[in-house]
Amino acid sequence: MCLAIPARVLKIEDMMAEVDMMGNKRTVGTHLVPEVQVGDYVLVHAGFAIEIVDQEYAKETEELLVEEAMAREKY
Amino acid sequence: MKNTNSVDTKAIAEKYLEEIKVLVDQPYTVMEVCGTHTVAIAKNALRDLLPSQLRLVSGPGCPVCVTDSKDIDRFLYLAAQPNVITATFGDMMRVPGSRKSLQILKSEGADIRIVYSTLDALDLARKNPDKEVVFLGVGFETTVPTVAVSIEQAEKEGIKNYSVLSMHKLVPPVLKALAEDPETQVDGFLDPGHACAIIGSKALEFMAKDYNMPGVVTGFDGLDILEGLVMLLRQRKEGRCEIEIQYQKVVKPEGNLAAQAIINKIFEPVDAYFRGLGLIPKGGLGLRKEYAEWDAGVKFALPEFESKEIPGCRCGNVLKGQISPLECPLFARKCTPLTPVGPCMVSSEGSCAAYYRYAQRSVK
Numbered sequence: 001m002c003l004a005i006p007a008r009v010l011k012i013e014d015m016m017a018e019v020d021m022m023g024n025k026r027t028v029g030t031h032l033v034p035e036v037q038v039g040d041y042v043l044v045h046a047g048f049a050i051e052i053v054d055q056e057y058a059k060e061t062e063e064l065l066v067e068e069a070m071a072r073e074k075y
Numbered sequence: 076m077k078n079t080n081s082v083d084t085k086a087i088a089e090k091y092l093e094e095i096k097v098l099v100d101q102p103y104t105v106m107e108v109c110g111t112h113t114v115a116i117a118k119n120a121l122r123d124l125l126p127s128q129l130r131l132v133s134g135p136g137c138p139v140c141v142t143d144s145k146d147i148d149r150f151l152y153l154a155a156q157p158n159v160i161t162a163t164f165g166d167m168m169r170v171p172g173s174r175k176s177l178q179i180l181k182s183e184g185a186d187i188r189i190v191y192s193t194l195d196a197l198d199l200a201r202k203n204p205d206k207e208v209v210f211l212g213v214g215f216e217t218t219v220p221t222v223a224v225s226i227e228q229a230e231k232e233g234i235k236n237y238s239v240l241s242m243h244k245l246v247p248p249v250l251k252a253l254a255e256d257p258e259t260q261v262d263g264f265l266d267p268g269h270a271c272a273i274i275g276s277k278a279l280e281f282m283a284k285d286y287n288m289p290g291v292v293t294g295f296d297g298l299d300i301l302e303g304l305v306m307l308l309r310q311r312k313e314g315r316c317e318i319e320i321q322y323q324k325v326v327k328p329e330g331n332l333a334a335q336a337i338i339n340k341i342f343e344p345v346d347a348y349f350r351g352l353g354l355i356p357k358g359g360l361g362l363r364k365e366y367a368e369w370d371a372g373v374k375f376a377l378p379e380f381e382s383k384e385i386p387g388c389r390c391g392n393v394l395k396g397q398i399s400p401l402e403c404p405l406f407a408r409k410c411t412p413l414t415p416v417g418p419c420m421v422s423s424e425g426s427c428a429a430y431y432r433y434a435q436r437s438v439k
Contacts (some may be wrong), residue, residue, distance in 0.1 A: 004217075029192070031333075045218070045269060046192050050217065050272055050331065054324065064296055
């Protein structure tokens with residue numbers, strides 16, 4: 001239940017951000033990271049950004065999630 | 076610690092495994108507190124890779140699993156009421172109450188919707204002004220602030236047909252209860268990475284100071300977990316007992332202050348029943364009186380139900396790390412992911428489901 005997925009913030013309007021989450025556009029709440037800026041990477045849990053993370057970390061986590069999803073498809 | 080390609084990953088994993096072998100010169104038992112860790116350990120078959128002296132046991136960190144049967148019967152009663160739309164995260168659907176589940180109620184015609192976010196639940200309330208929308212609040216500190224935001228938003232917009240049935244749980248009191256239970260045989264903890272992103276590692280420091288139980292706040296891939304284990308074992312070797320952070324990219328000692336502020340604005344600690352662990356003083360969160368209008372427990376006249384054990388089910392012992400799922404007589408016989416008897420098999424993050432799915436070979 002405590003999974004979190006990295007995403008890049010594309011646009012912020014009225015506390016809601018449009019993010020790129022592994023190639024999909026999603027809208028998430030920024031209420032818990034009020035200092036977030038466009039271009040930042042965030043960890044998203046249950047429709048909310050819960051923490052700002054650095055780009056390198058977000059990319060690596062994303063790669064790992066893709067790798068896992070592909071490995072799962074094989075079986 | 077992160078990987079950039081699989082060659083690096085393998086080399087780093089081998090380095091950690093080598094160090095673990097050297098450091099485990101006597102038995103050491105680690106409890107992973109978070110359900111997401113349980114899944115990562117099973118998925119990476121870590122129990123099979125690690126030396127037998129290092130024992131990994133699962134703890135009470137799957138929020139669906141620790142929800143007491145009386146709370147389940149209570150929300151099932153509420154979900155069956157006419158005029159109520161129940162909004163819930165998907166993993167609650169199949170959790171068995173003493174007679175039914177949300178899934179069964181839905182097949183009987185109850186209006187139950189799976190939502191991805193509390194803001195989706197709030198949207199249901201906006202779109203169905205003549206219905207009562209109730210969100211089932213299940214989760215630890217990672218999820219609680221997202222629920223708090225929905226209540227704050229409902230207040231701001233004057234949405235009166237939205238409420239939350241709060242069954243939220245807190246990590247520090249449950250760790251304290253484990254530390255005080257003489258049956259807990261644990262030398263160190265892998266502490267939950269995302270819950271600590273919210274509450275901060277400082278919130279767990281009492282475990283090291285008052286109970287002499289070290290912990291490492293750990294991330295969620297295989298290498299994170301191996302590094303967390305190395306950090307715990309180094310503490311023992313060096314005679315230290317601390318709460319350290321392996322998952323530094325995400326977790327700060329003080330946590331997410333904005334998230335903590337909104338939790339405290341909307342919620343207050345209340346005594347809470349946990350499956351397997353019983354009543355934990357101030358172990359959960361309820362809505363503050365000022366927000367009673369959005370408290371489903373106040374808004375609806377709900378009967379009290381009794382806590383009931385499921386006959387033969389040993390989820391309670393599994394949740395305290397006292398037995399491995401493989402030691403439950405129902406495991407993989409009467410209780411499978413398709414025909415789950417207990418909550419640890421229902422939730423994808425439950426220990427039993429993780430063991431089943433990833434075919435754990437070893438009983439350690």
